Amino acid sequence: MGNGNVIPIILNANFFFERAVRSLDRFQYDKALKNFRKAAEYEPDNPVNHCNVAGIFSEMGNYEASNEILTHVLENIDSSLTECHFYMANNYANMDNFEEAERSLVKYLEEDLNGDFLMESEELMELLNYELDRPAPLHRIRSREGVVEHDRARALLEEGKFTEAVKLLKEIVKNTPDFLAAHNNLALAYFYMGRFAKAKESIERVLDLAPGDLHALCNLAIFLQYEGDNQSLDRLLRMLEATIPFHQEHVFKLATTMGILGRHRIAYGHFRRLLKDEEVGGDAGLYHYCAAAASNSGLYTEAERCWRQVGKLDPESVVPRFYLAQLEQALKDNQPIPPVSYNYQLPFQEQLKLWKDNKGSFSDEVRSNPLIRSSFFWALRYGDSNTKLQVTQALRWIEDEEMSEVLRAIIEEQPIQEDKLQEAALFSLQRLTGKNTETEPLLGEESISPPRHKVQPEWKEDWQRIIDQTLGIMDRRYDSAQKKAAELLWKQFVGNLYPDVPFFRHVDGWCAALEYLTAKLHNRPVTYREVAQRYGVSPSMVSRYVRRIEDECDVKASMTDSFPPFTENI
Structure with a gap:
């Protein structure tokens, strides 16, 4: 036979791996073990060969030998091969060493990124919970993180x-x-x-x-x-x-x-x-x-x-009735129907009209509707002044934390907002963060808001000086919403006096009175003496000016009903 007919045998890891697999198919574990070991000798740094040896030992019931090899892989070859911990957990469970099985399984679940044995791990965890009569100390499952x-x-x-x-x-x-x-x-x-x-x-x-x-x-x-x-x-x-x-x-x-x-x-x-x-x-x-x-x-x-x-399908919904009526009218007038929103709700202006008719009463469904809530965000960012004002007034009836944050943002963005919008936001926020009040009309001229002067006065420098001085001293001790409340209270006071606004001679006294009332409106502990010392005036002057502002602005009623405390650091 010529040399050309001889097929040379190349002895390498692949050769012995294939022989081992054929032996496994025939359930010849001794031969499979022998060939997997030879494969590991040819490629000692390949963790797969060692894991195959460990797998054969496990099939043969030699769980301790299997775990020794798996430990060798993790400590000396590839510590990232997290499935070794899963194999070890099974070996320990087969040895009735449930404590160690749990430790290895928890380590696998907390370190393994891919979760290839996640289903099997759940079954093993259930067994361990039963055997140990307690839940496993598992803090996270990395493969399901997030x-x-x-x-x-x-x-x-x-x-x-x-x-x-x-x-x-x-x-x-x-x-x-x-x-x-x-x-x-x-x-x-x-x-x-x-x-x-x-x-x-x-x-x-x-x-x-x-x-x-x-x-x-x-x-x-x-x-x-x-x-x-x-x-x-x-x-x-x-x-x-x-x-x-x-x-x-x-x-x-x-x-x-x-x-x-x-x-x-x-x-x-x-x-x-x-x-x-x-x-x-x-x-x-x-x-x-x-x-x-x-x-x-x-x-x-x-x-x-x-x-x-x-x-x-939804007989209680007003949406199909609204659009069918729109369609019928458009066809009757031989006109195209206006563009229809894909949102399964009434158009935004129709919602506002509906809420006005219901005197501001919101159903739970409306409160939890993400499309409606999203339309609030959009209207406040991109709507015209009238829409922004209507939405700000409407927000007072959606009683949750997120709406309070939206209202605070409106108040804090004072350089770009109108006073009327800020006042509406402040009043809505005060309603949301406090006790329930009687239902007020939601939209229109009769809507309740902090009293405003009927005629807009031309703002004078000495009036503004009292605001600036008060806010400067209040800085760092009050949040932005509370400082804005002080500013609005002073503007309301001056507006109610207009056109008979006196010359404010004792600026420090008026500033002290303004801070005192702001603190009281927000349930902050404060005394006349404390404020008087801060501004360098007498407590009697502070008390006198406080009563003057209260008389014009009806602040006492506000403190008991309309101005509940703000929650700081929302």
């Missing part, structure tokens, strides 16, 4: 609590930078609040990690539209318009994005696809989205059909 928190953040978004969601999502992406869903939802939270620059920044992080992420691309398209970057938007839209997603979630995301961007025919096609899905096809909101896309595309017959279906 998942529980992210679910909570999503719930906050759905509840319209955008500020809380942002805080939580920022913490998640800080601890888990590659958590794409958290980045996307952070961008949405910023967007709902009208903070476009921060929203786009979050999306760009997602696309750096995953350039083809459909959620991020859709969000980016919306942000580009608001930026007015039509050239970049057109390129992105050509790609999105040619995309036919398979997953239900992606279809919905693309449909809503096309609707927001004005590609209503494309949006309509995607929404129609979703209506054929038995899982979501009976949702009233989805029929409204389809109706909106159809109406905005001029397909009024289809829009009417969809809104009638909304009425059947």
Whole structure:
């Protein structure tokens, strides 16, 4: 036989590995062990070969030998091979050494990034909890790090609590930078609040990690539209318009994005696809989205059909009745129906009108509706002066922490806000942070707000000097909202005196009285003597000027009813 017919045998790690695998297939553990050991001799720095040896020992019931090899791998070859801890936990459990099994399993769960054995770990943990009769001291599961928190953040978004969601999502992406869903939802939270620059920044992080992420691309398209970057938007839209997603979630995301961007025919096609899905096809909101896309595309017959279906699925909703009436009137007048929002709610001005008719009474559903809450943020940032004022007055009836923060922000942005808006925000905040008061009319001229002068006086320098001096001494001891309250109280006092405003000779005395009343309005402990010493005047002067301001502004009633204490450091 010539040498050309001889196939040389190359003895290396792969050769013995393949022989070991064939032996395992035949359940020949001794031969498999022998060959895996030879593979480890050829490649001593390859942890996989050693783990295979440990696995064979475990199959043969030699758990101690298996753990010795796994310990050698972690200590001398590759400490990042966290699955070794899982293997060791199983070995200890088989030896009935449940304490050590628990220690190894906890170490695996807290250090392993991928979670390849997460399901098996849950089963083993259940066994250990039973055997040890106590829960394991597990502080985190690294492979699921941020998942529980992210679910909570999503719930906050759905509840319209955008500020809380942002805080939580920022913490998640800080601890888990590659958590794409958290980045996307952070961008949405910023967007709902009208903070476009921060929203786009979050999306760009997602696309750096995953350039083809459909959620991020859709969000980016919306942000580009608001930026007015039509050239970049057109390129992105050509790609999105040619995309036919398979997953239900992606279809919905693309449909809503096309609707927001004005590609209503494309949006309509995607929404129609979703209506054929038995899982979501009976949702009233989805029929409204389809109706909106159809109406905005001029397909009024289809829009009417969809809104009638909304009425059947959600008979208590006023939304389908409102839009059907709008559609009927437009067709009667032979005019196109105005653009329809995809949000399954009445248009914002209609909501304000409804709340006014109800004398400011908000249902729990309205309080928790994220779309309505988002519209508040948008109106306060981009609405005209009248809309901002109406929304500020409306916020007093949504009793939660986030609305208090929004009102504080309005008060603190004094360089760019009107006095009337600041006063409305201050009064709304005082109502939210204190006791319940009687229901006041929400909108219109009869709305309750701090009394204002009927004629706007030309503001004089000596009047302003009292404000400036008081705020200078109050600085660092009072927050910005409380200082603003002092300023508004003084302006109210002067306005009520106008046009018979006297010359204020004892400036320090008036400043002391103004601080004293501000402190009392916010339930801060203060005495006439304390304030008098701070301003270098007599307690009797402070008392006299305080009574003068009280007489003009009815501050005593305010202190008992309308001016409950602020909560500091919200």
